[in-house]
Amino acid sequence: MIEFEKYKLLIRNLYITRLLNYITIIAEIMAKDESAGSSPIDSYENSNGYSIVLKNERVEILREQKEVGSVLLEDVLGVHQVTQDDGVKLVVHGFPKTKKIFRSEARSLMKLVVHFDSDNTAEEWKKKIIVQSRKVIQEKYDWYQGKEPSADPRKYLVLINPVGGKGKAVHIFRTQVQPLLNLAGAECQVVVTEYAGHAQSMMKTFDLSSVDALIIASGDGLLFEVVNGIMERPDWENAITTTIGILPVGSGNALCASLLYEAEEEFSVANATFQIICGAVAPMDVLTANTVEGTKYFCLLAAFGIIADIDIESEKYRRIGELRFIFGAISCILRKKAYPGKLSYLPKDAKLQDTISSVADSQVTSSPKEDGELVVTNGVESPTNETSDNCIESHHETPSKTNNDVSEAAANPTVGIEVNSVQTGPPTPFMNKLSEPVPSNWVEIDAEFMNISVATISHLAHDFFNTKQAYVGCGTIYLLYAEANLTSRMDLFKLMDRMGKGNHTEMNFVNMVEAKAFRIEPSEKSGILTLDGEMIPFGPFQAQIHPQLGRVLGRRLKRT
Structure with missing residues (x-):
């Protein structure tokens, strides 16, 4: 009888937990609907009865005044204009968080599509959505409130360390990162480093004004090269303010992990790429x-000490990625x-x-x-x-000095x-x-x-x-x-x-x-x-x- 009462209590608690989750989701939906009620910045209705509405913080697609899809402007990846035989349409790509019943929020791709009656109108709306999206992100997340947001494509220099992590950095970039950058309409110059110190040498003379940001696809070691190359420049005071983005395709990934933790995002290549696309700039200390x-x-x-030994001595296990630190830790602890x-x-x-x-x-x-x-x-x-x-x-590519x-x-x-x-x-x-x-x-x-x-x-x-x-x-x-x-x-x-x-x-x-x-x-x-x-x-x-x-x-x- 006691066991039965015990299981009865567990089942009741489970139902209560599920009910609370449902209530939370409903409350969030109601809050979203309330925020959606703000006055629109602009709207457009096509000949098929579909409307697109641009508000202060979101963009919505309506059918007979009922919402059929929406996305927060801060979650917009990019906007594309597509001309086909059936006319011109605008595709808004988003990467919003979705609430799950039995798991934490996770981001996933989505898109909104609306047809326009002319190319010019579609182009105007494309620019409006991009500018308003960047404005929302700048006001909420950017620490420096830089130049007025525009719809111009962002330009990146991408530096990839091909031997970072498990040696799959180039593959990860091409399969997981580049598709998202393409959706964002970014223009990328990609450089795969060829030797230790390559990035450092490049940074000494590269025209940093030609890009909006430097994107580092590696662990933390390539950042070390980039910063030291920049600090050797005669114009280091201006050069060090060049914005840097981080993609976690190395073993340590400490900086990217910290940034995603502070943003309350799951650690993933996709979320790191999304942070870069958002374009919000934050400060970083230099020593x-x-x-x-x-x-x-x-x-x-x-x-200095056991952490340094684990980091360097686990290099021989690089091919297994972050698991190398576990093997290195066990070895160093036993040695004490x-x-x-x-x-x-x-x-x-x-x-x-x-x-x-x-x-x-x-x-x-x-x-x-x-x-x-x-x-x-x-x-x-x-x-x-x-x-x-x-x-x-860089010890990850050639042997360090003994x-x-x-x-x-x-x-x-x-x-x-x-x-x-x-x-x-x-x-x-x-x-x-x-x-x-x-x-x-x-x-x-x-x-x-x-x-x-x-x-x-x-x-x-x-x-x-x-x-x-x-x-x-x-x-x-x-x-x-x-x-x-x-x-x-x-x-x-x-x-x-x-x-x-x-x-x-x-x-x-x-x-x-x-x-x-x-x-x-x-x-x-x-x-x-x-x-x-x-x-x-x-x-x-x-x-x-x-x-x-x-x-x-x-x-x-x-x-x-």
């Missing part, structure tokens, strides 16, 4: 890093290596005037300019030896660095030279670490959090570190599991601080360091954040 081989720039992540060194950082709430006094002697020098302006250098040593080729190697190759540079941070006497990148007033002690108001931690992770975004991979507090363009460095003597192998397995949920920061051995700048000084002579998933020469390095210096395509609500 200046001083390394043993000179200045580099990155936007997302830096790592400690990583001795020193972590130093400048707390987020530190004031510039508190830091500048201890930095001034090493970083600010008198300028020969007549107006007495000060020239700020990047905190990197002056050259004492021959110049390096300044070529950044630890032995960089041991001399690690021992002497001034080897192979050539620094101009005039600042060529953003100033770094919070950092001393790499060979000097950190400023007195920095916090220093000397320990044997299990891991040090640095991030300005929420995710390390699409199913792996760094911290939910971070978001793209937040202007803050989030430092997470754990000491080796406080963690067991079981702790590390639990840590990896909880990083998938994002609640790992609640574990008692995980420390998180917010910073403006940091320095990592490994005690050992060889090991692994990464910036945006790319291996850099081993040795001391430091970085400072430049809040919202870059631009990225991301459909997310504007933050105050």
